[in-house]
Amino acid sequence: RAATHVVSDGGCAGPARRLPMTPPANVAGRWRLIAMPRRLVAASVAALLVGIVDCTYDEDQEVVVSMNKVWPYANPTETYRYYDFPYCQPDVVMPHIMTMGQVLRGDRLVNSLYKMYFKRHVPRTVVCNRKFEQAEIEAFKTAIDQNYMFELFVGELPIDRPFGVKSSLEEHGNGAGHERYFLVNYLDFIIGYNDQDVVSANVTRDLNLEHLVDITEWKEGMTIPFSYSVDWANLPHIPPAQALELQLKSTMPHGHQNMDIHWLAIINSFVLMLLILSLFLLIIIRVVRSDLSRYLQIPDEELNAVEEETGWKLLHADIFRPPKHRLGFCAAVGAGAQLFSMVVMIVLVGCIGVFYQRGAVVSAGVVSYMVTAAFGGYSSAQLYQKLGGEKWALNIFVTAMMFVGPAFVIWSLLNTIAIFYGSTAAFPALTILLIFAMWACVTFPLTVLGGIVGRHRAMKRGQGESPFPCKTNKLAREIPACRWYQSPVTQMFATGFLPFSAIYIELHYIFNSVWGPRVYSLYGILLLAFGMLLLVAGTVTVLFTYFHLNAEDHRWWWRSFGSGIAVGIFFYAYCIYFFFQTGMNGLLQCAFFFLYSLLVAHALTLMLGSVSFYASYYFVIYIYSRIKAE
Numbered sequence: 001r002a003a004t005h006v007v008s009d010g011g012c013a014g015p016a017r018r019l020p021m022t023p024p025a026n027v028a029g030r031w032r033l034i035a036m037p038r039r040l041v042a043a044s045v046a047a048l049l050v051g052i053v054d055c056t057y058d059e060d061q062e063v064v065v066s067m068n069k070v071w072p073y074a075n076p077t078e079t080y081r082y083y084d085f086p087y088c089q090p091d092v093v094m095p096h097i098m099t100m101g102q103v104l105r106g107d108r109l110v111n112s113l114y115k116m117y118f119k120r121h122v123p124r125t126v127v128c129n130r131k132f133e134q135a136e137i138e139a140f141k142t143a144i145d146q147n148y149m150f151e152l153f154v155g156e157l158p159i160d161r162p163f164g165v166k167s168s169l170e171e172h173g174n175g176a177g178h179e180r181y182f183l184v185n186y187l188d189f190i191i192g193y194n195d196q197d198v199v200s201a202n203v204t205r206d207l208n209l210e211h212l213v214d215i216t217e218w219k220e221g222m223t224i225p226f227s228y229s230v231d232w233a234n235l236p237h238i239p240p241a242q243a244l245e246l247q248l249k250s251t252m253p254h255g256h257q258n259m260d261i262h263w264l265a266i267i268n269s270f271v272l273m274l275l276i277l278s279l280f281l282l283i284i285i286r287v288v289r290s291d292l293s294r295y296l297q298i299p300d301e302e303l304n305a306v307e308e309e310t311g312w313k314l315l316h317a318d319i320f321r322p323p324k325h326r327l328g329f330c331a332a333v334g335a336g337a338q339l340f341s342m343v344v345m346i347v348l349v350g351c352i353g354v355f356y357q358r359g360a361v362v363s364a365g366v367v368s369y370m371v372t373a374a375f376g377g378y379s380s381a382q383l384y385q386k387l388g389g390e391k392w393a394l395n396i397f398v399t400a401m402m403f404v405g406p407a408f409v410i411w412s413l414l415n416t417i418a419i420f421y422g423s424t425a426a427f428p429a430l431t432i433l434l435i436f437a438m439w440a441c442v443t444f445p446l447t448v449l450g451g452i453v454g455r456h457r458a459m460k461r462g463q464g465e466s467p468f469p470c471k472t473n474k475l476a477r478e479i480p481a482c483r484w485y486q487s488p489v490t491q492m493f494a495t496g497f498l499p500f501s502a503i504y505i506e507l508h509y510i511f512n513s514v515w516g517p518r519v520y521s522l523y524g525i526l527l528l529a530f531g532m533l534l535l536v537a538g539t540v541t542v543l544f545t546y547f548h549l550n551a552e553d554h555r556w557w558w559r560s561f562g563s564g565i566a567v568g569i570f571f572y573a574y575c576i577y578f579f580f581q582t583g584m585n586g587l588l589q590c591a592f593f594f595l596y597s598l599l600v601a602h603a604l605t606l607m608l609g610s611v612s613f614y615a616s617y618y619f620v621i622y623i624y625s626r627i628k629a630e
Contacts, residue, residue, distance in 0.1 A: 479552065
């Protein structure tokens with residue numbers, strides 16, 4: 001049977017086998033596993049997430065060149081198909097096989113006119129002579145004004161270059177400037193190889209007149225030739241396993257990331273965490289000393305002084321009173337627990353180094369959100385049962401919709417805008433159906449399953465006894481007026497500012513990766529920063545919970561969760577600040593930035609709210625299980 005030239009995401013052509021867990025395709029090359037243990041693990045996880053294939057080439061075997069997308073440099077989300085612009089294109093434009101992660105990030109790989117064969121030098125060759133209308137030339141000039149970039153792939157190695165350049169020339173005599181537009185019409189490929197692997201791909205960055213054509217003025221019958229050449233270089237010092245990583249780092253502006261700044265952020269977070277933990281330990285020691293004072297035979301005078309200072313003991317009959325809107329509260333806690341486990345999975349997978357592959361982060365997020373749904377349903381239903389809730393089915397449904405609901409509303413609006421603009425940021429119909437099927441057939445059933453298990457486990461543990469160490473009175477205790485430093489506003493500020501200060505430096509690099517050309521790769525640093533964030537957020541919330549209990553205020557449930565809300569507010573404020581430091585413009589880019597940032601702030605609110613609540617919950621359980629209340 002004749003082999004077809006359908007191209008996989010790996011970019012190899014011809015008959016071949018793919019690694020397990022990937023769809024079958026007729027593609028070229030011979031596959032091999034990398035011997036290094038760490039790389040073997042990375043390759044296995046990558047094959048599961050994004051269908052990665054590792055291909056080798058024979059002499060004169062075709063190396064596929066794929067065209068991808070174009071975008072204004074300042075607006076990385078405003079992406080369009082390469083052939084939306086009047087470039088030379090094949091007689092039949094064939095889309096290439098892509099992973100879900102690639103599709104979701106706006107990639108649209110298609111075939112090209114550039115023919116390339118392994119180790120075969122190609123002199124400058126014209127692929128087409130295209131006749132241009134005036135409107136097409138104006139479209140290119142507008143794109144050059146907006147610094148449009150295009151992306152192509154040689155195998156699986158990406159290359160991005162500008163459409164062209166604009167120069168201002170002074171006219172003789174009067175010194176007035178005259179703008180001239182030059183379009184890149186010659187691609188000078190320099191491909192590096194190591195044995196049978198393509199390990200480097202480059203197109204000359206230093207543009208000169210041989211790479212450009214003047215399109216300042218359109219003339220009737222204007223024809224532009226498009227050409228390319230291919231040269232090969234032996235690069236034995238580049239391991240094939242690190243080819244993509246080095247390729248991406250070489251294309252980053254401003255060089256590699258400065259590790260000193262990252263370690264400074266970690267040290268800053270670590271010092272902050274030590275200060276807060278020291279205060280926390282002092283309070284814990286004070287509480288334990290007060291509780292055990294009768295056994296330590298502390299003099300009565302000192303014991304009375306301690307008991308007068310600890311007003312939290314007076315709340316034993318109200319401390320476990322269910323909060324208002326407990327169904328929504330438990331659903332938010334469960335959704336936050338699911339997002340927390342999802343983020344942990346993504347960061348841990350990133351630490352083994354597979355996220356250089358196209359769309360790998362998005363694919364990992366989708367898969368991890370699906371498989372952690374049971375944990376969210378379990379956490380929500382178990383807490384809801386402990387608080388005496390009766391609408392357990394509604395609780396599980398609200399848990400499943402707590403994050404997906406707002407995400408669907410935001411996505412629907414943004415997808416509509418992207419369709420109106422004709423952008424590749426709009427999801428294809430089949431991808432939309434696949435996502436809905438995954439949620440309906442995997443995520444939601446796992447949430448229901450986890451909820452049922454959590455409810456029955458809470459019912460089994462609560463048979464014949466209260467799930468909490470203290471009984472709750474029917475009438476609520478009157479809450480005295482609090483001072484200004486005990487107000488919810490003060491707590492919101494402190495529990496938002498302190499955790500956010502532990503991660504704001506790392507956020508700058510993450511934002512440059514998501515909304516810019518850089519690729520984030522320091523997942524080990526991110527893991528440390530994430531751990532610091534959790535410790536600071538949990539510890540600060542426990543401290544303020546203790547302060548409020550000492551002020552005889554038993555309304556700690558929503559206040560402990562409110563710490564996540566405070567961090568989300570600070571995060572979104574930083575998003576606004578970051579936006580004004582960039583050159584983003586236009587409805588499409590601004591809508592994507594602000595609405596997706598709002599969705600991330602919502603996710604951060606749920607996640608840190610859940611973590612902060614559980615920290616306070618176990619603290620309250622600990623201190624009230626050690627007092628003897630009548």
